[in-house]
Amino acid sequence: MMHKEIVVKGKVQGVYFRATAKSVADKMGIRGAVKNLPDGHVWIAAEGSEEALKEFIDWCHYGPSGARVIAVEVKDKPLEHFKYFDILHG
Secondary structure (H helix, E strand, O other): OEEEEEEEEEEOOOOOHHHHHHHHHHHHOOEEEEEEOOOOOEEEEEEEOHHHHHHHHHHHOOOOOOOEEEEEEEEEEOOOOOOOEEEOOO
16 A cells, blocks of 8 residues: 555646546545645545556546646655545635
8 A cells, every 4th residue: 555645736626626536536446535725736645556546646647528737746655544535625
């Protein structure tokens, strides 16, 4: 298991990025959280196997059909042992 902190930049709010990220993560067995940031970016904490995280990060470079991703920043972080993949608000 690995933990990645992901920040997705571009037109990624108002395009169902969080909801679609949850759906994709659930299908891949990834746990964590996703939230909109005040600066217009989307923040994701993702935990899973190396292979699943690679595939998920690849998806983050495109996102849902309405998104226009211009950058994806990924950092390794310590495991937090999430139980689910949640959409955070606020």
